[in-house]
Amino acid sequence: MAEKRQFQAIKGVRDILPPESALWNRVEQTAREVFGTFGFSEIRLPIFEQTELFARSVGQETDIVSKEMYTFVDRSLDVPPDPKIGEFPGYVQAIERLMESGSIPNDETNRGTLKFVKDWVQELFPFGEKTVEEYAEKLLHLSYAINDFQLGDRVSMRPEATASVVRAYIQHGMQTLPGNVKLYYMGPMFRRERPQKGRYRQFYQIGAEALGPSDAPGIDAEVIEMLLAFFERLKLKGAVLHINSIGDKNCRPAYVERLRAELQVVREQLGADSQRRIETNPLRVLDSKLEHEQGIIEKLPRIADHLCAECRAHYDEVKRQLGLRGITYQKNWRLVRGLDYYMRTTFEITAPGLGSQNAVCGGGRYDGLVELLGGPATTKGIGFAIGTDRLVLSLQESGAGEVAGGPARPAGGLDVYLAWFGAAAQPAAVGLARRLRDAGFVVELPAVEMKFGKSLGLADRLKARHAVILGEDELAAGVVAVKRLADGTQQKLAESELFSYLRAAPAASD
């Protein structure tokens, strides 16, 4: 037998166990109900997609794409197994054919590798009079080079889902559907981040996207209204909505240049990350949490003062639309978000109890993304994603986990522990358990016969509300004995009486 070995979940990923999983279900179910009333339907998306989809959408230079994605080569099934030395020439020919047929990427890197490898194969093969030993070093180089072939598409575990929604929207021609296409999704996302409270490598999002020809500010406000209605239904306390407008392709470039110029002036006072971002993405400097940069950032030019007339009007109308819905918000000019596809409206919601990772939700408008991914330029988009892990944490910390998300039946909250004694009682117990479960009661049925004391002891430890006892005597008399475990009261009832007795008892969660 192989040596025994225990395993732990990988760093930054975790199991969600009962009873907490019941709260997750309640949260997700509430999202389905609330989003449904706003006309959103569920889309189920793949967990992995072509890396290029995320690189184009989220942005090559963003932290998410440049360092946090889990990426691998999805090796084509047509590729022959790794070759032994003597098989190199045949293997290289096979790779060339697969590149020509498009089974593996026919890109610059693979073409470069192919050229190099073919030259070497020609030089080294056939071996002729020389021995393998004489070629050893060259063959080693050749085997490394052969390893450089990218033998399939590069794919990534999704770090977010907006890119996938847009890909699906275009792929399925959803622009022909009437009105705005409103979709929501929920599921795991993957980012290689440094794990801490509220930050995981596999985390969960509940997100929603509205795509369509209109970019009316009323849509922005309604999406935010839906989000807040959801939080309210869950009784999430202390949520604060932060909003901003980051302009569009007409006004943002000029602002970014201005910001860059100002940042150059104070360059020496900034940390290494911010210094690098002056070149790569100056807007992200505004995101900095470094204590000593805060005073400097406060003095930088603000985008609100540099919006073009259209963006300003859009932002003003978003605020008015929020107002007419009675939604309070904080304007936050530093809210630029860490993904490249945003334009105009951006927003985040913070919630208490989360420490430094206090954004429970982020979102915004991404009007150019559909076009960037090859769809119609007329399709605009806006959406958000809630970090489910953080939402659950915040609900738990504020005690709302019990009120809003508490499972209808807490784990271990059994209605009936069905203790049977004697082989003849088992078939009757199996039948009774089925009828009780059909009627909606939570039933635990011992799989093997147990001693009376042990069985009832287990009923106690499982916190069952009732032990229903079925022995050969009860069977003969056509009754069961029911013991209420809270106070030990016991009585004999016929099956029909048992159901009404249990129904009259308070629910397990009361």
Ligand code: HAM
């Ligand atoms: P995001 O701000 O990157 O936006 O993520 C949204 C939320 O996911 C965050 O506010 C946070 O609650 C949660 N989150 C992100 N990373 C982690 C992590 N490592 N661990 C735990 N929770 C995390 C997006 O993903 C956009 N796709 C949102 C969007 C949809 N914008 C438009 N439509």
